[in-house]
Amino acid sequence: MFRFRKLLAVLFAAVMVLSLAGCGDTRWICEVDGNSIPSGLYIYYQMEGYGDAIYQLAQQDSETYFYPYIYYYNMGYVDPTLFEAEMENGQTVEEYINSYALDMCKQVTVVDKLFTDLGLSLTDDEKALVESQLNSAWSSGSESFEKIGIGKESVKLALESKIKETRVFDAYYEVGGKNGTTEEEITDYFADNYARVKYMTFTFADSVDDAVDEARKNEQLELANSYLEEAKAGTPMDELIDRHNEELAAEEADEEADETDEDADTDEAEPEETEETEDSNEAEAEEEYPHENILSKDSTYPTEKFVNYVFTTVNEGDFAVIQDDTCFYVVQRLDVRERTDLYDSYRDSIMQELFDSDFTALINTELAKYTVTVNDNATKRYKAKNAFPDSFED
Secondary structure, three states: OOOOOOOOOOOOOOOEEEEEOOOOOOOEEEEEOOEEEEHHHHHHHHHHHHHHHHHHHHHHOHHHHHHHHHHHHHOOOOOHHHHHOEOOOOOEHHHHHHHHHHHHHHHHHHHHHHHHHOOOOOOHHHHHHHHHHHHHHHHHHHHHHHHHOOOHHHHHHHHHHHHHHHHHHHHHHOOOOOOOOOHHHHHHHHHHHEEEEEEEEEEOOOOOOOOOOHHHHHHHHHHHHHHHHHHHHOOOHHHHHHHHHHHHHHHHHHHHHOOOOOOHHHHHHHHHHHHHHHHHHOHHHHHHOOOOEEEEOOOOOOOHHHHHHHHHHOOOOOEEEEEOOOEEEEEEEEOHHHOHHHHHHHHHHHHHHHHHHHHHHHHHHHHOOOEEEEEHHHHHHOOHHHHOHHHOOO
């Protein structure tokens, strides 16, 4: 699943904002402290804002918006019907995209000013990275960029600003920074907000709408408890999970044997090949940490009740039986600190979770010192839908 950089929403209540509607020049979108921001950058951020809007909608209502919209977006498809959907803040997606783009344009100047004030400069490696990314983007998409009004310099400006933003963030909040944290604080947050579990499932209802079969439920509970006792007695969880999976596979095979074999060869062959391919891609991690699942406090899989119970009731090193609406689970919670590879991969996200609001406040404080002039002619001309011309009719 893709993941968006968390939006640093800038609040402009304390900023002097001027509108300039009389000028016909639409090459610039706004001026921040006298620094003119090209309209191409605004359009670039409109494209980015669409992706962020989908992410926000999926957070609001994953059942409606996670699939197919995120899947389609990853495939490069923009759904024109989504622009009228309402965000949690009351804006339509189109309004949200425009606000996002304008906010990000204003933020570019603030980040650049902080970057300079800190005495920072782009390293040779960073400059080379920008050039590489720019050349790659332009060689494959220059026609599309120019069609909607994005010049090469606007793309370069956006790429440089991302690097500068990271450098400024680190200068303030990383270990040893101006308002820096400690490695212990980051590690503690990791342990408090992420869980490492192994579990097996015992289903007593096919859906939440089913009437509960008490006999089936009691049978599954008894089976789950028998596995729990074995786990507590020292049988490795991996061994128990493998055995349980074999039992489920045998049951499924018996059920299939009672059904017609019509089209069995063609129906079964392709999915088995797909599963083997997926398993091979994950074989290395599965081999070292078999059957492990990593949860965060806002995870919803396998269910919200399961996740909540793990974090509120199951201590690291313990085993438990958890019940939700359709299943019992036998779960083992492991020490997440032991997975140093996970800590390394999650560390940047943890830093954002810890200090995103502080960084937003810093941006706001700096922006409040500036005079901002918005070019209304440009904002009226460059509508969000114009950034995706292939998805909309004229």
